Amino acid sequence: MPDEIKLPEFPLAPPSSLFARLRQAVAADWLAYTQHPFVQQLGEGTLPEAAFRHYLVQDYRFLVHFARAWALALVKADTLEDMRHAADTISALLHDEMKLHVRYCARWGLSEAELEDAPEARANLAYTRYVLERGFSGDVLDLQVALAPCIVGYAEIGRALHAQFAETLPQNPYRDWIETYAGEAYQQVARNAILQLDRLAARRLTEARFPELVETFRQATRLEVAFWDMGLTQSF
Known part of the structure; x- marks a missing residue:
């Protein structure tokens, strides 16, 4: 059953979309993720720099495995359109996003060697x-549901922070991070992910299967919460 909490509508996801249904079904966990103290401190500009740098290093390590997950999505795809979508995402991650991440980290005093050598938390x-694991043991829909909290959640977080802290954003040391995820380019990435979920659902989703997808989405969302916890406490 969906959580009792009624989430506000998310403009990128129509209420009938699979993403909107999953988001509402785990409402309490979703709020813990998107309104986490790490997120709020980012928006306020009060997050300790050491916590942000720790997060940036781990986020780089995360992107490496994120690319592997999309490679698995290509293998699991059953249409040429889905294969192309996965291939384009892999290319963007490896050739664009990771390079941008390295350049951004350099501004925070983190070298590429430090990113490569850092242990994973x-x-x-x-x-x-x-x-x-969800990709290996399940199908491409299981995998995309596990990926969705990260892809779309960051778009929701960026959008919300940009609106909530618009007046103080020019002085915020984390302005670039917020504007990246609030920006139209990343918002379009999230739209595409929502549409891709619906395309997969049209072929693979049954109502009997929906509760299993909810649990995958819930677990991935809780792991996002733990990722913020890790950043805030600078733990390994």
Whole structure:
């Protein structure tokens, strides 16, 4: 059953979309993720720099496994359209996003060598391996549902922070991070992910299967919460 909490509508996801249904079904966990203290401190500009740098390092390690998950999505795809979508995403991750991440980290005093050599935090290991496990043991819909909290959640977080803290954003040291995820380019990435879920659902979703997808989405969302916890406490 969906959580009793009624979430506000998310403009990118029509209420009938699979993503909107999953989001509402795990409402309490979704709020814990999207309104986490790490997120709120980002918006306020009060997050300790050491916590942000720790998060950036782990996020780089996360992106490596994120690319692997999309490679698995290509293998699991059953249409040429889905294969192309996965291939385009892999290319963007490896050739664009990771390079941008390295350049952004350099502004925070983090070298590419430090990113490469850093050990993975337990929260990172738990999250990335869970996503890969859902892909290996399930089908492409299971995998995309496990990926969705990250892809679309960051768009919702960026959008909300940009609106909530618009007046103080020019002075916020994390302005670039917020504007990246609030920006139209990333919002379109999230739209595409929502549409892709619906395309897969049209072929693979049954109401009997829906509760299993909810549990996958819930677990991935809780692992996102743990990722924020890791950043805030700077733990390994």
